[in-house]
Amino acid sequence: MVKLSPKPIVYATSGGPVRNRTIGGDLSKRSPRRRRSLSHSQFRMQRSFSLASQLAKRRGFSTNSEKIVASVLFERLPVVIPKIDPVVYAFQEFKFRWQQQYRRRYPDEFLDKANARGKGDYQIDYVPAPRITEADKTNDRKSLQRALDRRLYLLLYGASIGAPDKKPIWHFPEKAYETEETLRKCAESALESVLGGLSHTYFVGNAPMAHMVVPPTETAQVPSLKRFFFKSQVIATNKFNIGKCEDFVWVTKDELMEYFPDQAEFFKKMIIS
Structure with missing residues (x-):
């Protein structure tokens, strides 16, 4: 009868014995396995996930007393090309005359053939x-x-x-x-309720x-609201059936400031053109 050796079996390669690669040995004597270090991208992903989970938990407490509004x-x-400023027109005339002085000269026979052809x-x-x-002439601000x-902008008169x-x-x-689903969907619903459809609109x-953050006033205790503005443009039409308001106007940027004197500086920065 052959007795088995209590010693652990050690596998070796041609280069020599390999330590700690045993079968049947004591597991407590093995060297601890090193943890794999996270890469930079994995660390950033783990950190962003933890921050997102924290924000998701706190979101219910950040917008309790605030209302979010989407405006369009x-x-x-x-429709037509704007008039050229006199300074710009004078510069263009000077540039054309300067280029004519140093332009390439062509033989007369080529120029005569070109001029001989009919218009x-x-x-x-x-x-x-x-x-x-x-x-x-009539200052009809309801007309496009x-x-x-x-550029003309649509304003409504009614409950806000x-x-x-x-x-x-x-x-x-x-x-x-x-x-x-998104704030843009909310803005589309706002414009669709006024126009009756979005077939002649394009959201930029x-x-x-x-x-704009509107704080509550002292006279009327209404919760503060955050108003987000979305830009939309008229496409292929010059008339809309505007409803759900007492009155409406189409005004330019300068005329717009007459309706919002308190927020004139804000709208001047928002509407660049």
Whole structure:
């Protein structure tokens, strides 16, 4: 009868014995396994996940007394080319004359052949449309056929979110954020409720262009709200059936400041053009 050796079996390679690679030996005598160090990307991912979980827990306490509102800056782009500033026009004339002095000279026979050709039917005389329309003469701010070389913005007159004593005031199309997937969806709902559809609109980007924090007033104890502005543009139409308001106007940037004297500086920075 062959007796088994109590010693552990040690495997070896051609280079010599390998330590601590035993079968049947005492596990307590093995060297502790080193922990694998996290890479830089894994560390950042783990840290961002922990921060996100902390913010998710605290989110319920950060917006209890605040209301989020999505407003839409609905604009009509210029229809005609704006007039050139006199300074710019003078510089363009000087540049053209300067280039004519040092332009390349061609033989006369080439120039005569080019001038001998007829103008053709492509040069048709036309009368340009007037820049000043009837809406400009009567100051009809409900019409889009005015200020053709300027941008126009839609303003509504009626009940607004956060208005003191719930009085009707001038404001942009707006809606309080409820259960929409994103703030842009909320802004689209606000504009759709006013126009009846979004077939002739185009929203510029998914992020808001600006935001305003409206603190509560002393006279009316209303919770503070954060108003986020989204830009949208008129596409392929010059008339809308605007509803859900007592009145509306299409105004330029300069005329817009007349309706918001207290927030004039804010809107001047928000509306660059």
